[in-house]
Amino acid sequence: MDHNAGFKLPRQEQLASVFFNLLPGETRDKIFTSALNCYEDPKKLWDVNTPYVRPGYSAAQVADTALLQTCQRIYAENWFRPWVSAVHTFYLTSQDRRPEDGYVTTIDKFQPRLNRLYVDHGEVEVSHVQVFAQMYALESLNSSLIPILRMENFFPRKLTVSLRHHDWWWWENDQRLQINGAWIRVCQFPDSLKEVCIELESLQRKKNQIDWIADEMVQSWHLLRLDGTIMSATKEDCKVSAWSGSSTWGGQRWIRDESQPGVNEYYVKTVTWKANNEKTNQSEPRTLQVPESFPVMAGNRASVNVSLLERAGIPAGLPGDETLQRVMEWERENRRRPETKPVQTRRSVHDGFDDEVQDMRDDFVQGNAYEDDEESEEDTTED
Numbered sequence: 001m002d003h004n005a006g007f008k009l010p011r012q013e014q015l016a017s018v019f020f021n022l023l024p025g026e027t028r029d030k031i032f033t034s035a036l037n038c039y040e041d042p043k044k045l046w047d048v049n050t051p052y053v054r055p056g057y058s059a060a061q062v063a064d065t066a067l068l069q070t071c072q073r074i075y076a077e078n079w080f081r082p083w084v085s086a087v088h089t090f091y092l093t094s095q096d097r098r099p100e101d102g103y104v105t106t107i108d109k110f111q112p113r114l115n116r117l118y119v120d121h122g123e124v125e126v127s128h129v130q131v132f133a134q135m136y137a138l139e140s141l142n143s144s145l146i147p148i149l150r151m152e153n154f155f156p157r158k159l160t161v162s163l164r165h166h167d168w169w170w171w172e173n174d175q176r177l178q179i180n181g182a183w184i185r186v187c188q189f190p191d192s193l194k195e196v197c198i199e200l201e202s203l204q205r206k207k208n209q210i211d212w213i214a215d216e217m218v219q220s221w222h223l224l225r226l227d228g229t230i231m232s233a234t235k236e237d238c239k240v241s242a243w244s245g246s247s248t249w250g251g252q253r254w255i256r257d258e259s260q261p262g263v264n265e266y267y268v269k270t271v272t273w274k275a276n277n278e279k280t281n282q283s284e285p286r287t288l289q290v291p292e293s294f295p296v297m298a299g300n301r302a303s304v305n306v307s308l309l310e311r312a313g314i315p316a317g318l319p320g321d322e323t324l325q326r327v328m329e330w331e332r333e334n335r336r337r338p339e340t341k342p343v344q345t346r347r348s349v350h351d352g353f354d355d356e357v358q359d360m361r362d363d364f365v366q367g368n369a370y371e372d373d374e375e376s377e378e379d380t381t382e383d
Helices: 019-022 023-037 072-078 081-085 107-121 143-148 182-186 204-220 306-312 321-332 353-366 373-382
Strands: 038-046 059-062 088-093 127-131 158-161 196-204 223-225 231-235 238-247 263-275
Touching: 023 072, 023 081, 107 353, 127 143, 204 263, 306 321
Parallel strands: 088 127, 127 158, 158 196
Antiparallel strands: 038 059, 196 263, 223 231, 231 263, 238 263
């Protein structure tokens, strides 16, 4: 939209200003963009030993807006920049997988801002919305993504849904990656979206599994916008990145997954969907499950308790194998049972959620999810 035309308040044109009269508009635009962009607050860095610290997310996002208070014309021409430049981030996760509530965007916080912007300025686009989602939330019977997509006065240009290494089902057991396609069928995306990205992340050693999932998504998943437009992905639009982070969070050091002491290396592939004017209908999105031919890591001791390492006096910089050997020796000497996060079985509680969530996941695997309510009622009556 034309942000200047949408601004309703009177303003001084500052005709005598050297800044406005001598500097070209393109130069002023670059200056204001740089000055008003959001950035990570170095005074509010998060603990690196958490599952939510990653590139671009090491601290709270802030913007210096004092410049907007210096001049009516500056405000009129740039009021939107902090809002537009920000990546508005939602977490559909358990509490331990996200920052403190004060740093988390929620619908209850976001919707009043959208409403106010719409009243004051009309349709204001949001450049980028980021959603971090655990599988239990994304694949729930009424996907937790739907309320975000249905917010009023919501005009995003780009949406990214990220599945981090520890967001996949049964990552603790190193099980093969899988994702149900039913949530794609029930989600309708805002008309304003130019791109929808799904960011797939796992360990570097599971790179082939990520590539397999991404290739299958490109071939069989098509998204639907509210205006009926079909969005498709291509292999050419897929992007690959990598990063390294701490192997410790939740009081556990995940020695099974380390590439070097205290470090996990991650592989990320981003699949991007764009409008496809040649396609007129949405095909059924398939459930994707990596074949059994892909290897997994065997063994029951995937992690060790950090407090145990401290009590046993085991240095943090030792390789995983040596760390585990010393832990076992210390446990034998002290006749202690292993202190580690238990490897979960298919029927165990996942991430602290109850059996209802696990039953729901079993329904997805068996293809029973998203049945019509009427059909379910008929089945109940016949019984």
